[in-house]
Amino acid sequence: MNRFVFRLDKAKKAIDEADYIVIGAGAGLSAAAGIEYGGKRFTDNFKDFIAKYSMTDMYSSGFYPFKTSEEKWAYWARHINVNRFQVGETELYKKLLKLVENKDYFVITTNVEHQFWINGFEDERIFATQGDYGLLQCGDACHDKLYYNEEIIKEMVEKTEDCRIPTNLVPKCPVCGEEMETNLRKDNLFVQDKNWYDANKRYSDFLGKIKENNIVFLELGVGFNTPSIIKYPFEQWTYDNENATLIRINRDYPEAIKENASKTISFDEDMDEIFDYWLSRIL
Numbered sequence: 001m002n003r004f005v006f007r008l009d010k011a012k013k014a015i016d017e018a019d020y021i022v023i024g025a026g027a028g029l030s031a032a033a034g035i036e037y038g039g040k041r042f043t044d045n046f047k048d049f050i051a052k053y054s055m056t057d058m059y060s061s062g063f064y065p066f067k068t069s070e071e072k073w074a075y076w077a078r079h080i081n082v083n084r085f086q087v088g089e090t091e092l093y094k095k096l097l098k099l100v101e102n103k104d105y106f107v108i109t110t111n112v113e114h115q116f117w118i119n120g121f122e123d124e125r126i127f128a129t130q131g132d133y134g135l136l137q138c139g140d141a142c143h144d145k146l147y148y149n150e151e152i153i154k155e156m157v158e159k160t161e162d163c164r165i166p167t168n169l170v171p172k173c174p175v176c177g178e179e180m181e182t183n184l185r186k187d188n189l190f191v192q193d194k195n196w197y198d199a200n201k202r203y204s205d206f207l208g209k210i211k212e213n214n215i216v217f218l219e220l221g222v223g224f225n226t227p228s229i230i231k232y233p234f235e236q237w238t239y240d241n242e243n244a245t246l247i248r249i250n251r252d253y254p255e256a257i258k259e260n261a262s263k264t265i266s267f268d269e270d271m272d273e274i275f276d277y278w279l280s281r282i283l
Contacts, residue, residue: 004269005277011265012278014245019213021100022206024230025109025116028221028250032271033092035083035113045082049075052163058083069179070164076182077156077165083113084133085150093119095275096220099282106206110226112184127199129229135183137191138173144193146183212243219248220271238263249274 015021031037037058046055055061058079066072093115107116107126112133116126135146149171156165171180183191192200217234224231238246238260246264248254249271256264267274 007265007267008274008277009281011245011247011267012281014216014247014265015099015103015218015278017214018103018216018245020206020210021103021105021216021218022210022234023096023100023105023107023109024217024219024222024234025107025111026220026222026230027111027225028223028252029092029096029109029271030111030113030115030221032221033090033115035087035090035115041082046078048163049078068164069170070167073156073170074160074163074165077153077160080133080149080153080182081157085153087113087115087118089119090115092272092275093121095272095279097121099275099278100218106203108203108230110222110229124202127203129200130185130226131183131190133182133184136171136180137183138176138178139181139189140173140176140178141189141191142173142176142178144191146191146193146195147180149182207237210241212241215241215244217244217246219246219250221250222248223250223253235260 034041036042038056042055042057043050046058046061049055049061053061053064055064061075062079064075066075097120105125107121109116109126109128110130112128112131114128114132114134116128117123134149136149136152137146152169152171156169159166159169172178173180181189215237217238219230219234222230234246235257238244244263246256246260247267248256248264249267249269251268254266254268256266
């Protein structure tokens with residue numbers, strides 16, 4: 001038996017025997033599912049912005065210092081539409097659901113493309129800590145209501161000319177009149193509405209009941225942009241619980257910390273191939 005298959009079987013056994021599974025999902029999961037922010041997907045969808053602003057990828061373009069709101073929203077409408085409303089279901093997320101649908105699981109994710117909901121994961125089992133491309137908030141956070149944005153985003157995309165939207169489409173807060181922003185955690189004005197707090201409590205309650213049971217922390221594509229949300233807690237909780245297993249799938253950072261070396265199963269191989277193998281072993 002080669003080393004890869006040995007690790008696959010060991011991880012599958014841990015999943016099968018787990019009383020609870022906590023899925024921690026980062027950008028690497030969405031990239032593996034095809035929601036890539038660079039390469040051909042970027043150049044195919046942003047030719048005009050690349051020509052005008054010399055953009056290189058969707059991630060860095062999100063920090064571009066646009067001179068006008070009309071330019072900013074032309075870019076962001078395209079970005080949101082491409083990543084939130086055009087993608088639809090993805091095979092990799094559906095495979096992940098198939099893997100855990102009969103287990104007691106919970107998802108914590110820093111991803112903002114809404115893929116867990118789109119692919120059928122239960123709403124009560126998801127906590128998206130960093131926001132959602134499909135929601136707008138007051139840019140000054142004058143109140144905590146969020147606004148579903150699909151209609152206005154698609155209108156912006158349709159009416160974009162020369163990388164600008166019409167001034168009348170720049171979204172304004174209905175309460176204070178200031179410009180709105182996408183509900184993404186980028187500063188201390190990020191709005192956490194009632195749904196955010198409810199999801200946070202469900203996550204805390206889930207963690208509170210796992211105690212010393214057999215638990216798998218399934219960490220998928222989590223890097224070091226916000227390690228305090230998933231990576232570091234998963235490592236600490238694995239260390240604290242003698243019955244915990246950390247399964248880490250990450251092309252760039254698969255290694256276990258030395259304190260958890262015997263309790264971590266690491267993969268830098270293709271996520272799709274890993275899921276396919278595990279699903280082939282489901283009885």
